[in-house]
Amino acid sequence: MKVLENLNFSKAIIELLPKLLGEALHIVVITTIVGFLFAIVFGFILALGRVSKKKALNHIIILFQEFIRGTPLLVQMVYIYYVMPLFIEIFASIIGISGFKVSMGSMTAGIIGLGINYGTYISEVIRSAIISIDKGQKEAALALGFSNAQAMFKIVIPQAFRNSVPVFGNYLVMMVKDTSLMAYITAQEFLMTTKAYTAQTFLTIESYTILAGVYLAICIPLAFAIRILERRLNRGRR
Amino acid sequence: MPLLEVKKLQKKFGDLQVLKNINLSIEEGEVLVLIGPSGSGKSTLLRCLNLLEVPTDGEIIYNGENILTHKFNVRTYRQSVGMCFQNFNLFPFMTVIDNVTYAPIHILKKNKEDAVEKGMQLLQKVGLADKAKVYPETLSGGQRQRVAIARALAMEPKIMLFDEPTSALDPELVGDVLNVMRELADEGMTMAVVTHEMGFAKDVADRVIFMDSGYVVEDSSPAEMFTNPKNDRTKEFLSRVLNK
Numbered sequence: 001m002k003v004l005e006n007l008n009f010s011k012a013i014i015e016l017l018p019k020l021l022g023e024a025l026h027i028v029v030i031t032t033i034v035g036f037l038f039a040i041v042f043g044f045i046l047a048l049g050r051v052s053k054k055k056a057l058n059h060i061i062i063l064f065q066e067f068i069r070g071t072p073l074l075v076q077m078v079y080i081y082y083v084m085p086l087f088i089e090i091f092a093s094i095i096g097i098s099g100f101k102v103s104m105g106s107m108t109a110g111i112i113g114l115g116i117n118y119g120t121y122i123s124e125v126i127r128s129a130i131i132s133i134d135k136g137q138k139e140a141a142l143a144l145g146f147s148n149a150q151a152m153f154k155i156v157i158p159q160a161f162r163n164s165v166p167v168f169g170n171y172l173v174m175m176v177k178d179t180s181l182m183a184y185i186t187a188q189e190f191l192m193t194t195k196a197y198t199a200q201t202f203l204t205i206e207s208y209t210i211l212a213g214v215y216l217a218i219c220i221p222l223a224f225a226i227r228i229l230e231r232r233l234n235r236g237r238r
Numbered sequence: 239m240p241l242l243e244v245k246k247l248q249k250k251f252g253d254l255q256v257l258k259n260i261n262l263s264i265e266e267g268e269v270l271v272l273i274g275p276s277g278s279g280k281s282t283l284l285r286c287l288n289l290l291e292v293p294t295d296g297e298i299i300y301n302g303e304n305i306l307t308h309k310f311n312v313r314t315y316r317q318s319v320g321m322c323f324q325n326f327n328l329f330p331f332m333t334v335i336d337n338v339t340y341a342p343i344h345i346l347k348k349n350k351e352d353a354v355e356k357g358m359q360l361l362q363k364v365g366l367a368d369k370a371k372v373y374p375e376t377l378s379g380g381q382r383q384r385v386a387i388a389r390a391l392a393m394e395p396k397i398m399l400f401d402e403p404t405s406a407l408d409p410e411l412v413g414d415v416l417n418v419m420r421e422l423a424d425e426g427m428t429m430a431v432v433t434h435e436m437g438f439a440k441d442v443a444d445r446v447i448f449m450d451s452g453y454v455v456e457d458s459s460p461a462e463m464f465t466n467p468k469n470d471r472t473k474e475f476l477s478r479v480l481n482k
Binding site for chain 2: 134136137139140142143144145146147150154155158159162
């Protein structure tokens, strides 16, 4: 097999790996951290809206969730990156600001896309965690003299959050992998960097194998760390 | 003037009328025990007393003030009404002492040291001072209910409501909880207790109320209730529960 004889992993490792672990890693880490925090905050807000008794608000949020869940994350990112700036410009010209130019950074678009998409899924996790807390908890807080909001924020939600952490962990690992979608909106993350390198060197097998290895090297320890955290949280309390 | 007075109270859940024209009063220092078959409305009545259920109609007068008017401050009222639930409802993510001191610190704005000192006294009183630092899940049902009593007492309530406090307990653990309640009654705490423990009703109650299908059927002293019940329905119920 000629192809196998010509494999040159050492060259690929020496040249590609520093690129991946440099700028690309930086993009992936920042996007994941910021995007995930955004997703949790956004998901939390959606969940609160869903458990509120305001019918109209419930319906708007359900509609939004269906919209996000019914379209691919990749399409959402592309939409945010290419279409949103145009909408903003059109809106600006309507309200009388002419010549308003918006340029959306690819990382910003990625963070917004991942945040909104994951936030939508996470909101269901938080919502079900909130409604799974025994209603006696809220009643006990009310009976002690706490207000409705205090009972919710001091007693119910801390427990709901604690119960959600294991699921959050899974979503975090998924998000690391989904940063690869940002390659389609020109972000120089792992996939894009690897693609560019392959185009120059034709070390296809080597490059993509290294790429897969880099994802594994991040995701497996991360999943492991989350399991430890989960065990810590469950120790002595539930 | 009674501490708490209920007048023509009604409660509907949709079409189902659970409480029909309830009238009763509780004097300061009195121990009132509510008995009756399941579904008779005892628990709903008790829950109406601190507005966990909002009555459909009628009046509840506390210290001369109707608590069902809009301007009435429900939160301040609830602070003076302690409640113990069938399922304890301790906060599982807090230690025992934090459960007891949480409301005094956050609602009464007590400083932490005072709250902990008072909390430890209360835990001492219910016999659980040695459990202060553990989480509720390591406690038995009886111990949890005693913590719940301490938690309610920490707010220094004027009246204590007990909603079937021993119904979820193993029979051998019931005694400890009842003893704590007995002690409270001896100290002069005003109490309203929904229970199936007829022994407790006989020994501790100042007055016993028998409820059936949303009505107060009989309201008398325990001696009267258990030896000479007037209403047929009361007789039937008592013969069933006392001779089982």
